[in-house]
Amino acid sequence: MGLATETFFLDPDAAGTLQARIQAMVAQGILSGRFRPGERMPSSRALARHLGVSRMTVTLAYTDLVADDYLIARGRSGYFVSDTAPQPSGHVPAPREDRVDWQRALQPVPAPAPRVERPADWRRYRFPFIYGQTDPTLFDHANWRLCALRALGQRDFDAMTADHYERDDPRLVDFIARHSLPRRGILAGPDEILVTMGAQNALWLTAQVLLGPDRHALIEDPAYPPLREILHQSGARVRPVPVDAQGLPVEGLPVADVAFVTPSHHCPTSATLPLERRRALLDHAARHDMLVVEDDYEFEMSFLGPPAPALKSLDRDGRVIHVGSFSKSLFPGLRLGYLVGSKPFIDAARALRSTTLRHPPGQIQRTAAYFLELGHYDALIKRMSRAYRRRREVMDAAVAHHGLDVAGRGSFGGSSLWMRAPGLDAAALAADLRVKSVMIEPGAPFFADPAQGRETYRLAYSSIPEDRIAEGVARIAAAIDARRPGP
Template identity: 60%
Template sequence: MTIPAEAFFLDRSSDTPLQAQLRRQIIAGVLEGRFRAGEKLPSSRRLAQHLGVARVTVAQAFAELVATDYLVSRDRAGHFISDGIAPLPLPTPTPAPPGGFDWPRLLGARFSQTERTDRVPDWRRFRFPFVYGQADPALVDHAAWRDCAVRALGRREFIPLTGDLYSEDDPELVDYIARHILPRRGIRARSDEILLTLGAQNGLWLAAQVLLGPGRRVAVEDPCYPGLRPILAATGALLLPQPVDAEGLAPGTLPRGLTAVFTTASHHSPTNTAMPEPRRRALLARAAAEGFAIVEDDYEFEMSFAGAASPALKARDADGAVIHVGSFSKSVFPGLRLGYMVADPRVIREARALRTLVLRHPPGMLQRTLAHYLSLGHYDAQMNRMRAAYAERRAAMEAAIAALGLTPAGQGGGSSFWMAMPAGRASAPLAQELRLHDVLIEPGAPFFARPEDGAGFYRLAYSSIPAERIPEGIARIAAALRA
């Protein structure tokens, strides 16, 4: 790696000679660890041109640093950071002095206080990671994805991708979603009814922002996806948590005067319950009669292990009341962060305008690469691999849970099991104990509006753990519960 010339500057108002300033900057970079052994310095000609000094000034600075072992010189290659000088240890951070600028007063910690603390960023180091939403790289065709990226980088396609799409999306990706992805959910949509998003999280945020505000009332399932409540709360709307039962959200118990209802009808998060047809029809009828919107998070539609999946709520939406939010994060890989919103063109126009204010559009390179991945059949091949692998893992987990006497609390398909703790036991201490035994589980508290209501539940997912490890991981959970 070559250190850019722009990393250096000279202060001509200083009494320190220019050559000495340059030497000190290079020495400081080495000692602070910013410049690392083996990295190449800019050529003396390039650096002199950037700094506006004579080339001999740079050459003399380099020569002195070679003599003191900070640099090494290689014939016809240039100057490189030496490995003879070790960086200094990082100093211990000192607490901020009293006084100073009062950022807490201005910021109010409105958003940082919603950060989740139950996530484990280094989950891969655990041998039994029963964590939801993470990918198994072995199920992703790396060569196919790389080939699609190379296609997008071809000269014919790369030139338009270098431009700013303003508020628009890749027409090839939108077309494929309209003609192939949505019909699998029973949805028919035109291009002006589709907006690309940075995953489902971004789609839910856009829907909340265009629908809600102070004084408006929104119903949300309880328990629900933990990232949803902070999104809704940030709008200033009144959140009305609605308990779910064995059939999901109950439309008949919804309060009056709602602006919107947020639901995961395909597979309820986190219990995996699928909303039956009578409730779907009742929810759509109430939305049409009372004028509230339905925001449908298409949670794990593709992963149905409890019979044929029902069409999406949007598929039965004769009145246009449903905003459908989908994502490729679970079906391709989470790091992709691409999804879509399907809604009435007037909703899409508002959401597109808001998206333009924040990020213009998702990266064009990613959009076109995904378009190739879909259209060349790699997506369908990956879905077949994932379904086969997940079916094997689900069978292994189901058998282990039954054999060891653990208690499922949910039903249906999806890539996880919703579990109940023994009476009087809480899942958070269990999760902490299991980490010592190389096992990760997800406690139930973050899923509930009142965390204490989730103390007796936990979630076990199998998307990122091989089938052969599942029985031992479940056995460790059972042993911890017995202990």
Template identity: 35%
Template sequence: MAKTFELETLQMRLADSEFVTLDLHLRIQRALRALILEGSLSAGLKLPATRVLARSLGVARDTVENAYVQLQRDGYINRRGGAGSYVAQTLGSELHGAVRRRMQQRDARRAQAATQAAGLSQRGQQILASGGIHDQQAIKAFATGLPETRSFPTETWERLQRQVMKDYRGNVLLHGDPQGAEPLRKAIATYLNLERGANCKPEQILVLSSTRQALFLCAQLLVDAGKPILLENPGYFGAKKAFEAAEAKVVPIDVDEQGVRIDLLRADRSGASCLYVTPSHQYPTGATLPLARRLELLGWAAEHGKWIIEDDYDSEFHYDGLPTACMQGLDRYQRTIYLGTFSKTLFPGLRMGYMILPEQLVQPFACARSIIDGHTPQILQLTLARFMEDGHYNAHVRAMRKLYSRRRLYMLDAIARHLPGIATALHPQGGLQIPCLLEAGWSEQDTIRVAASAGVQLPGLSRLYAGEHKQQGWLLGYSSLTEHEIETAMSCLAKALRSQ
């Protein structure tokens, strides 16, 4: 431990990243406190006078004085009138040694946790091993699932939010109904019945923070730990991770050019009670499940007592004719759980989705939701309700459908012009991304690495497949990119790949 005060030690500590955002007197106070606790400044050590230290650090004397005053209040230093300031005697070598040992033990635990899930439950270890889900937090070619946000009518949204605050006053600051605000549930039910061909009442709607929360609730309430659940193959990785986090066993069911194969469902002997499916726009192939299969699927679920989890994640964006109606509206047997989200139609930062539940599931799901996070913020729900009631939601969806249709055509053209011999694009009827299959001789992993070095993100296709057969390719998002951005990124990608 230091016998004399060394200015360089303090200056080095002041430069630590954990202090740089603090006010100057707090930076000095925290830096001195850290040096005292770790033993670099020993008990009884005399500190420089405030005037001397201020001159050495190039700061005002009051800044150092405020730091010393706080250290004295907290018991780290003693100040004697006319005699100076000293590190408190109570912070002796025994304390410093104990602090150092605790810090060393903490660092060792952190190092261990970096390589293994020390102290976690089996479920926790499994969640950690999955790596979680890393959402795209900035607009970048060719990230998937991002809507156009730069042209969102923010002024309209802000005006409606001010109206909500004025009309509801302090009530919006209180806890809300776990099932969701009634005005929003009414607006969602009206929209789904008219625009998506659903058959539901507001009492069947559950407002949530996201589709992932809905999937997690389904896994928790409908599937026991270790029991199977059926998932399309290839399929949405977010659903797979949500089910696995709830300790469900994912059983893949292959899809073909028309969607999930009903013959494989009938042949399944896993004992699964639920099927997760994306019938309007299969993820990631873009296939639309035809009416005959939908009816057959509903009959299978009713006959065997299965639950169908219908994820209608981006079906509003269908470009060849009108969007296909959802399966829930065809279900006479109350076996379909419908999932929807506003992250694709409005903006992902809203963090709001919803479910249509069979009547017998409403109470248990609302109860489970109340345990997880209580409710969605009321001010956002009521603002969205006004946004829908006043017609802004439908207008925005129509505008985005036209915009995305143009961008989709431009993206398909850019792929054909820039990537012949490298990748071939499929032509899904809707959605916010385009599947591309790599030609023979091209490695998905290598192309992703080369693209990343050129600043282009290529979401891989093979990660969405279960089993040994994995299609090599990419899933390219385009909805958040202007035509100029698509052209620039595609040209950059082609140049990078051909230079290898």
């Protein structure tokens, strides 16, 4: 590959002769790793014209660079970066000294929340009990490609390329309104729906338009760690409410402006909020003029029974804001989700979305719309549900066989078990297990006080093949035994 002439600039502030400055520029490009061995330099004629210097100056510079083995000459083909050129010393060094006091210049931000561990190379582990990632053996990659290809067609040129400012893809919104939401018992019109960059973006927009330093928010404890980060970033006073085996207890629930809940599958315990609690929660909200934000992630994974209708389906007052996501059912790298709520709220969230990023890319909105419209999504959910059901059976059996301590599991389904290892530090257990090619997720990051989650961990079955579950659970049981003091 030839290096583009346009990427060469003489430093206007550098000292030295023109020839020396050209040599320095080339050597610096090689030492910084920008020009790589074997790459062809511009011809001396082209570079001279571009820099506005004589050709002889460039030729002399090149000749000196050959002498120093930065370049080699290959007869008529020109000059190339030498294979034995001095090695770049790591990353590109910035040719400057930073004189900015960044600590002063940057706005203060809350410390980032602890993360659920997931190394980039998790697919290399044989027993990945890892949550929320796409299983290539289940995902319908072929039809996704076909839908993407269709969305890239001439007829959809405007849907892909145009700047839509505040508008979403009408086909995607129509599908959500007519098919996705009715499955949750929700009726909503197009102006009560906003497409977002995944559920994370939906929760962030919601927190920004509803919360501020003068507001109070409730969050389940444990909860999805990024949500805690989002709420703290809003400046609101955040109060964690410990959940029990049925999810958020409503009796004695504090009063606040907004409560963030996961009624369908509590994150991370998978508990389902019973109908009486849902009604009580809405009564409590009505009595104290509260809003309720329902993160309805993973409702599609209800293979053990029909999912309970969404909390939003019981909402008569417009108090519930519903967050949906395609991350679990399609794939998280897609970054598509949606918000459902009263028009004034959706309008405010739309305006904020527009200021921060305008709109989710047209191309992926249209691809998703086709995938949904053509029924591939429903077929995918069925396939995933069948596989998860079998995995869940094997999980339940293996966990029971080894007497592991289950702290929570979804009565409708879900994709993980919530576990406890009494007396042990789950983070240390996870470290032990990695050496055995087993990956589990320590639960501490889900808790407002991580120490409270020290003994907990999550075992997801969305990415581990069915036939490896038994062996994986056996290894977990063995690792727990090894950590326990002997008799």
